[in-house]
Amino acid sequence: GQQLNQSPQSMFIQEGEDVSMNCTSSSIFNTWLWYKQDPGEGPVLLIALYKAGELTSNGRLTAQFGITRKDSFLNISASIPSDVGIYFCAGRGNAGNMLTFGGGTRLMVKP
């Protein structure tokens, strides 16, 4: 089956710093999604990517669909305390396949 490797598993950064995390897959994906999960809540969709090379922003967040179609990146600029949470990537290969989720990146921001 498809596997996703998300890294880093956790990050502890200072407020104001930029953050970068990524996901790599063992096979080609046609869709990449990035979610954020606050403690005790369900994941909330941040950015959806549907085309290789696509670069999409949502406020301070920017995500890219890698040109090899086997990876995706999420960057957060000028982090703030409310960025704390777990960020999940998710991807789908061929139509008909269900989403595969990465293991998550736990982000902690020190004020």
Next chain:
Amino acid sequence: ETGVTQTPRHLVMGMTNKKSLKCEQHLGHNAMYWYKQSAKKPLELMFVYSLEERVENNSVPSRFSPECPNSSHLFLHLHTLQPEDSALYLCASSQGAGSSGNTIYFGEGSWLTVV
């Protein structure tokens, strides 16, 4: 408000109890999902319903029984659970199941503790 509502948010049940988790989506989607989220594990897909028919059952034990009476509602019936079943259960919905380009939206989750 995510458009996907789950109740109850928290549930504590004994191993001999029977309880149900409920999910309702207000997004007009035709596919609904149950995921399990345990500590330090990736999200695990449990069940998928598309147009009210179960299309995927990922080797989930029979003590978990889903029900989808219509495209807006999804239940997870729980019976004789084990302590290791304690987890966050997430409902999600999408327009089309497994369709390239579709996106799934999650509810806030139901925290289940089995004692």
